[in-house]
Amino acid sequence: MNIPFPAPSSARRRPLAHRTVTLAHGGGGSAMRDLIDDVFLSAFASEGRAAPEDQARFDLAALMAHGDRLAFTTDGFVVDPLFFPGGDIGKLAVCGTVNDLAVGGAKPVALSCAVIIEEGLPVDTLRRVARSMAETARAAGVAIATGDTKVVARGACDKLFITTTGIGVVRAGLDVGIGKARPGDVVLVNGLLGDHGAAILNARGDLALDTEIASDCAPLNGLIETLTAAAPGIRMMRDATRGGIAAVVNELAEASAVGIRLDELSLPMRPEVMGFCEILGLDPLYLANEGKILAVVPAEEADAALAALRAHPLGQDARAIGEITSERPGRVVMRTRFGGERIVDMLVGDQLPRIC
Template identity: 90%
Template sequence: MAVFAERPHEHPLLRPPPARRRALTQKTVTMAHGGGGSAMRDLIEDVFLSAFSGAGHAPPEDQARFDLSALMAHGDRLAFTTDGFVVDPLFFPGGDIGTLAVCGTVNDLAVGGARPVALSCAIIIEEGLSVETLRAVVASMAQAARAAGVSIATGDTKVVPRGACDKLFITTTGIGVVRAGLDVGIGRARAGDVVLVNGLLGDHGAAILNARGDLALDTEIKSDCAPLNGLIDTLIAAAPGIRMMRDATRGGIAAVVNELAEASAVGVKLDELSLPMRPEVMGFCEILGLDPLYLANEGKILAVVPADEAPAALAALRAHPLGQDAAIIGEITGERPGRVVMRTRFGGERIVDMLVGDQLPRIC
């Protein structure tokens, strides 16, 4: 365990620590880098601390420490989440596993109404991984954390023999503070509410599959990977009665609306013509026989708001750089509780069920 910054200065709750650096000379990661000795110390200090701590880092304790009174000044509840990342390939158009790890955890906090504060990261490294590859991933994590306004405060590294993992796996855990008086959740939707998304759907799933070389698309599709806490701040300000938010990652928006319908005991009616989607992604799905509703996203949220707040919510989303293609895609009904129905472009209806199995494995 290494404390990267007891109170990293990227966040107002945290203070800059003193500097210390050790140079790493090896070009690939070896088993010695996970052994607890000087080789591991060199890896941590030269690769991780140099990226995460800015001008320095805290003394090498086994935990990061936070002033509880300072945290509670931002809200009245602590949010806590964790996620693992095994995406293949490590690098893809629009991001990499490091960007994904930070943004995914930040977004999981933000959709619960929390202001993200700090992350931890645990990294499993396969013996033989290029140090330059590791540096690039860590640099992406640091950049994404700065963009989200959070610190990477503590973490851990393990090295496993060749073949024991596929290059690099990351687990990130985050804490945030939930705004006082805000109550959002998957079980709070009511008949008459409106369903919105903040932009084009399916880009991440399409980008990953294309990066694997399974397609030769003329137009490069980039992942939508992004930290959404700033966008969500804007949305909450515009629609204070917001019912729920959820980032539509694995399983796409279909998974989210089915969980919503079941937890809230409501019906959900989507409109296929209203779904914002690139023509390239639609064509990609037609070629492979995939349903775009199930494609993963890493920069999209689905939100449910009262009908009278929907115009303001939509305008706020569209005014933000990460919500310019936002759209109202459906409504909450009292009909067929627990069921999701979509009006098709041909005027009929079809049931949208939960995904069985996995359309695209290892997409995050």
């Protein structure tokens, strides 16, 4: 469904007088209006035109044509640096919210975008982020339908914070959840693990590594539609962001009261990330991802699910990485490459500085 974002008014729009954001741009006057017109409305406006209201409005009948339940999620993004190989904070904000909706079985429909801008941020940086958000939203097939802008004094935030909220519609008959795994089910991932966490840490430049690792940041709603069509009995899906795969499998084991056995040799990981982790003494299971899902499917649907994932551009390296068991409910165990076993536990904090 088309949800028009209000187009900028040509009568009101004029060139910005500043190259950097000032406190006046958050004051509610003409400077703020000019910033919003120049940066956000020009990037997000759809082909339709709408009056500049304080909310986006939806046709309920059009929403319900996609399913019988509304999904709703929100997330904040504070990544440093703002731009990194494979993405930026704008792309990350759209993908993160789209993926949170999609793993619940929802068709993402629309997003809101709230930005907190530090005084002194270059306006060109803000334009670049807004364009990236718009391009990513178009690729995901969602509208950025409403938003808010705040400017704070220098030092009150780190350059730019973004909060995106999304709504979607869950297809009738699809019922997935973190507590639905059953013994005998198969655990799948759609590709290489740990790329985003390694990319962000490497992009900060503290390590001076020659190898460039790109983030896997991507909207996964198309991939998930393909997966759920191939495996209609799918039990659960979750995007493995902060805390990585390890956090997801631990939440799954606890919520479903099952054991999980992973196979280290089956984990898809690029050699650069494995080497990166060895240098720093990190466990790649805990590295963040922004384009990877963990899915649990019944054993009889595992082959069809893997084939569907591998046929999609974002799932070419999909693997079965483990199984659900009745042993040791609530516990995750991994068979190591040396033939032993180790417990995969939930970290108390984070093995890295905060990255998203």
